[in-house]
Amino acid sequence: MLKHKDIPVILSEQVQTTLTNLEPLTRKVFLSLTPPSPMDNRADVDQVRQMLERSYDFVLVPLALMRKIPSICRGAHWQVTATLAESGNGWELIDLEPGDMTEQQFGLAIDIGTTTVVVYLVDLCNGAVLRHAADYNDQIILGEDILNRIRHAAELGGLARLQNAVLDTLNRLIRVLCPLPMETKKITAVAVGANTTMIHLLLGLDPASICRDPYTPTVNNPGLIPAGEIGLDVNPLAPVYCLPSIGSYLGGDVIGGILVSGMHKQPDVSLFVDIGTNGEIVMGNEDWLVACAGAAGPALEGGVTSFGMRAEPGAVDHVSIDPLTGQVVYTTVANMPARGICGSGLVDTLAELFLNGIIDRNAHFQKGRETYVVVPGKETASGEDIVVTQIDINNFIATKGAVNAATDLLMENVGCAWQEMKHFYAAGAFGQYLPIESAITIGLYPDLPRSSIVRLGNSSGEAARQVLLSRTKRLEAEEIAAKVTYFELNANPSFMEKFSGSKFLPHTDLARYPSVKRRLQTLV
Amino acid sequence: MLKHKDIPVILSEQVQTTLTNLEPLTRKVFLSLTPPSPMDNRADVDQVRQMLERSYDFVLVPLALMRKIPSICRGAHWQVTATLAESGNGWELIDLEPGDMTEQQFGLAIDIGTTTVVVYLVDLCNGAVLRHAADYNDQIILGEDILNRIRHAAELGGLARLQNAVLDTLNRLIRVLCPLPMETKKITAVAVGANTTMIHLLLGLDPASICRDPYTPTVNNPGLIPAGEIGLDVNPLAPVYCLPSIGSYLGGDVIGGILVSGMHKQPDVSLFVDIGTNGEIVMGNEDWLVACAGAAGPALEGGVTSFGMRAEPGAVDHVSIDPLTGQVVYTTVANMPARGICGSGLVDTLAELFLNGIIDRNAHFQKGRETYVVVPGKETASGEDIVVTQIDINNFIATKGAVNAATDLLMENVGCAWQEMKHFYAAGAFGQYLPIESAITIGLYPDLPRSSIVRLGNSSGEAARQVLLSRTKRLEAEEIAAKVTYFELNANPSFMEKFSGSKFLPHTDLARYPSVKRRLQTLV
Known part of the structure; x- marks a missing residue:
């Protein structure tokens, strides 16, 4: 059982590439409109659209926006900022704000893992990550791995529970990034990287066929979907782009x-x-x-070894063996007393066992040994030795x-x-x-x-x-x-x-x- | 006060032009898909889209459809019919049905008048009007004419009441045309002809600026709007096209x-x-x-003459005066005892009075006459003479x-x-x-x-x-x-x-x- 009170050690670091030519999913355009007069009594919506269509082809104005345009334009003395979203082969007006707001453009980059979720708040004007927030995927309690999630989705109401769980996670993280509800509506674009099953569950698509021969997902390239149709707490018309997958197991x-x-x-x-x-x-x-x-995965996630654990506080994460004395030097996550070994600790341990001849090229213990003590009981949280066994090594x-x-x-x-x-x-x-x-x-x-x-x-x-x-x-x-x-x-x-x-x-x-x-x- | 129990005499006749090249707002396409196999394990949605994009550019598949595609395709042994709607510069998939349904394509042509509403059920395969239904616009009780409707829209909740009234009228007529709820969802395209105010009220747009200098509507050309966003009881993704207006008073x-x-x-x-x-x-x-x-309008709608009335049963609709005897010959709508005079009856009466020298070129009664009895009291429903007065004529x-x-x-x-x-x-x-x-x-x-x-x-x-x-x-x-x-x-x-x-x-x-x-x- 996952303890949510543990400090999650979730990877959010990125090797960021500086993009030279920003063309975000949504763009803001400042419009200095002409107040209507007997000489120019074009309809408000038509004037907004005509001005936008000077630079953007095929601008769709949804009904929800039409309803607001007259009062926003009049309240702002006809100086307004339009937000356009890519849509099919054209553009859709998804927001209109009073004044010049072109320097305030925000989007979300989201990584949904089976286990962890990271949300980055991105400045669409310069590409910078302003803040990020991470947490475990709430779906974990409905199934630890993908196969169990897919099984759960087949139960009555299961798909909705799974979708709600990941939406709860995401919307909670969005609130962490933007504590004011007003601010979340200023987020006008979202991109998601995730495996195929996670995308299906986010979109509320039945994942059943993913794990059934011939393993065809419902969709590999969902295109742009309005955030409101998914249930993300951002501008409901914000386009959500999911990185395309190429099949059930390559997302x-x-x-x-x-x-x-x-x-x-x-x-x-x-x-x-x-x-x-x-x-x-x-x-x-x-x-x-x-x-x-x-x-x-499980071998590295701590799922198959006796003392395996996630990289949480108390996990042994680095190990070396002094070739002269044979003494183990190790560190733990957050410097807490050792509770188990995480993936990096295990890889270190195996490498050191191998380099020191304690296991051979077949990865077998030498000299009849059956276990190796990484941390002696007197230094561990439980008082019990933390060991690796031949079975752990084999796994x-x-x-x-x-x-x-x-x-x-x-x-x-x-x-x-x-x-x-x-x-x-x-x-x-x-x-x-x-x-x-x-x-x-x-x-x-x-x-x-x-x-x-x-x-x-x-x-x-x-x-x-x-x-x-x-x-x-x-x-x-x-x-x-x-x-x-x-x-x-x-x-x-x-x-x-x-x-x-x-x-x-x-x-x-x-x-x-x-x-x-x-x-x-x-x-x- | 309008009596809804009267048989409405609402114009639904059309001078129909035969269109040689049908390109309706929505098109049906039969797809014979490939069942997924290890050799071709494309995702269901992607396969549908790819097949459609052979003939149609930029096909958007909305999330609501993605959710249904796998079960529909499997249930129909991969023989399905897609309905595509025009959308911006591309197309949107708005329905997917099992089997070949290409010969069943239905749309609505709607005329929304300030007073009356007519809905035509159109066969999109051949352009024929299959049925039509007409009724008074439920908005009448909220204001008889456009100006009163616009005034009512300014009251608290008034705009919503007006929108709901016309939607009630339309949805009632749609149910008359398609009594089964299943059938109404098969209607996949709608076009509307109406004056600018009626379009604003249908779309829930504030009409206030229509009657205020410089008389600019919110929109003249709303483009394509999904029926569900308006509230029409048809396929919620059916595109609704409103004939463009050119200003507040020319719709x-x-x-x-x-x-x-x-x-x-x-x-x-x-x-x-x-x-x-x-x-x-x-x-x-x-x-x-x-x-x-x-x-x-009012002069012809019976609003300004003493015995004016709409062309309802008992309205005098045709009048001639025998030039020799001076005797009036008339007919009434539905052959009911005369209750008043409708527009056509009034135009006949004036023409006959003029041709018989009873009024002169200035439209003045001759020889000190002040009224003319069109129907004597003994033949009328009320027993009172039905007359036209000099004031009626002047109006x-x-x-x-x-x-x-x-x-x-x-x-x-x-x-x-x-x-x-x-x-x-x-x-x-x-x-x-x-x-x-x-x-x-x-x-x-x-x-x-x-x-x-x-x-x-x-x-x-x-x-x-x-x-x-x-x-x-x-x-x-x-x-x-x-x-x-x-x-x-x-x-x-x-x-x-x-x-x-x-x-x-x-x-x-x-x-x-x-x-x-x-x-x-x-x-x-």
């Missing part, structure tokens, strides 16, 4: 990650890995992109092996040699917090020059910010979605074959890990 | 009348007159169009004089001689029921060859039908609206001058009325 969060990495524009081949509650791997360059996905190695097997399968399918891979992008929370050297040592990350290994941070949130701000980026995201070829791992017999052979540390083919090979030789 | 009903007459496409000059609760006059040809309007002549003065003013302003006028179009109920010979005799209509005088019937309703069915006609209506030059009569000093000189029968300038001149000579 807009991954498309967003590719967008942020820029791998789709480089001649060199890159590898992109996002291990969250689910894991996704993408490989490619400016000419091609291949991807696969699977439920690889984790399965995750690592799956990543290796999937990567090899993708390379084989596109005829790409591992030497061609020049960049590695680590997305999401694990990408951000996992110790790079340890991840390479155990073979979870490729052994590239360290400058070619890039942590993308919350790339789903950053991608949302980019598409919120740039039409070019929206088109780019859609081009990426159209370009990616998805490989179904479960259906692929050679995946299981490669998987069985991928359990060596750091890799079956040690030649791929020259720096690890050198360290092993040094230590030996 | 979409008149633009529609011009459209139906075709005068805007002829090289010859035509005159168009619509005398309803308000009166509008338009003159022009393919190169120019000028118009004026005023509250000319009516004021209306006729206003039409003549306005026509002369328009001609003078555009430098058009009366001999150039080749066609006369009589719109609305009075145009339909007024006896042409009598109307010419008293100078209300011009003395043209009778084949050049065309009764347009409910041209506002027919125009609504045309724009419902044809994109070309919608563009034409908008071109007409952009082309008409409006003359403000009240602001024009020479109008009053002309008006004072326009009270002769049939006209100050008898040369303009050769056929009347001949009849007068024959009778003398």
Whole structure:
């Protein structure tokens, strides 16, 4: 059971790209209108529309706005600011304010993870993130992972409960960012990065077919939807853009990650890995992109090891073993007494066990050992030793092996040699917090020059910010979605074959890990 | 006080034009979709949109439809019919039905008059009117004429009451046309012809500025509005198109009348007159169009004469006087005992009084007479004589004089001689029921060859039908609206001058009325 009182350690950091040419989803335009006279007695709405259509094609004025235009124009002595939203092949007037408000334009970039949600308040005038707020997804109590959420959605009223839960989370975070209700209505554009199931639940779309053969979602590219139809507490006409997904298991969060990495524009081949509650791997360059996905997460989220836990206070997050004394040096989140081990602590532990010869290349304990004490009982919160067991190691190695097997399968399918891979992008929370050297040592990350290994941070949130701000980026995201070829791992017999052979540390083919090979030789 | 139990005699007849190229506001498209498979696992919504975008640009799928698409497609074995509505510069999916429903496409053409409302159920496949229903406008009890409605709208809750009243009227008529609620949702397009105030009240727009200098409406061209936002009981996403108006006193009903007459496409000059609760006059040809309007109606609606009444049962509607015996021969609506005189009966009476020398060219009774008995008390419902008085005649002549003065003013302003006028179009109920010979005799209509005088019937309703069915006609209506030059009569000093000189029968300038001149000579 998740304790909401714990301080959530939710990834909100982003590798922000400065966008040179801002073309946000909504634009503000100052209008100095002509007061009606016998010489010019055009209707108010028509005059507003005509003035806007000088610069914008096909401006739709919704009835709700028509009703307000005469009084706003008269009250403001015909000096008003129009907010236009992209809509189909034209524009829609979604707000009219008195005076010149062109310097106050706000939008939201949202990352909805299965576990955590981050909302960024973005200044649409300059692209800056003004504030952000994060929390766990309220849907967790209705199902810990995607499969359980989809099951819950099939129950009576389940879909509505799930939609309300994520809306409650989002609207609570929006109120944190904009405490005054008046202010939330000034938010006129929203972009969302999330996996396919999260998008379905946000939009109230039945996710049943996502987990049923042939795994077709209801929608991959929902287009622009008014926020009021979804239930977000912002301007009800604010367009909501969801990063397009390319299938049930490859969502807009991954498309967003590719967008942020820029791998789709480089001649060199890159590898992109996002291990969250689910894991996704993408490989490619400016000419091609291949991807696969699977439920690889629990091993790193603390779900499968005896003392596994999320990166909450008291989680052991860094571990090293003194090669001379064999003594363990560790740190914990928030410096609290140790309660368990989170993903980064586990990766460190395994790397150190391997480098110190406590486990071998098969990841087996040496000398009949069955457990390893990471934190002795006298230092832990419970008084009990915190250990890793052979079973814990095996479970984790399965995750690592799956990543290796999937990567090899993708390379084989596109005829790409591992030497061609020049960049590695680590997305999401694990990408951000996992110790790079340890991840390479155990073979979870490729052994590239360290400058070619890039942590993308919350790339789903950053991608949302980019598409919120740039039409070019929206088109780019859609081009990426159209370009990616998805490989179904479960259906692929050679995946299981490669998987069985991928359990060596750091890799079956040690030649791929020259720096690890050198360290092993040094230590030996 | 209006008695709703009377049988309303509401003009619903139309001079229907056969449209050669149907391009209705909404179109149905049959889709034979591909059931998802591992080979083609596109998302349902994306597949529907992609298939539609083969033939239609920029198809928007609203969230409400996305939610239904998977179950409809699966239930119908992927054989479905999409309904697309015009929207901005693209299309919007507004309905999806199982099977091939392309032969069942329905729309409504609506004429909203200040007094009466007519709804036509139109087959969008062939343009035919399937049924129609008519009733008085429920707004009447909130104000008999436009000015009183606008005053009522300014009261607390008045605008909402007026909007609800006309929606009640319309939704009641829709239920008459489609008794099953399921059927009303199959109506996917609506077009409306109405005066500017009626459009404002239908849309819930404040009409206050319509009657305040400089007389600017809130909107002249509202564009396409979803029926659900207005409150019409049809498919809530059905687009509602209102014929554009060109100002507070020249509404979409008149633009529609011009459209139906075709005068805007002829090289010859035509005159168009619509005398309803308000009166509008338009003159022009393919190169120019000028118009004026005023509250000319009451004289013909029975509001100003002692025994005036609407064309309800018991209204004297046709009158002739035997030149030899002086005996009156008359008919009544529904052959009921006479209760009063309606517009057509009054025009007949005046013409006959004039032709028989009972009134002179100044419209004055001869030989000291002060009244004329049209129906003696022994034949009337009340037992009282039904008479016309000199005051009745004077009031009516004021209306006729206003039409003549306005026509002369328009001609003078555009430098058009009366001999150039080749066609006369009589719109609305009075145009339909007024006896042409009598109307010419008293100078209300011009003395043209009778084949050049065309009764347009409910041209506002027919125009609504045309724009419902044809994109070309919608563009034409908008071109007409952009082309008409409006003359403000009240602001024009020479109008009053002309008006004072326009009270002769049939006209100050008898040369303009050769056929009347001949009849007068024959009778003398």
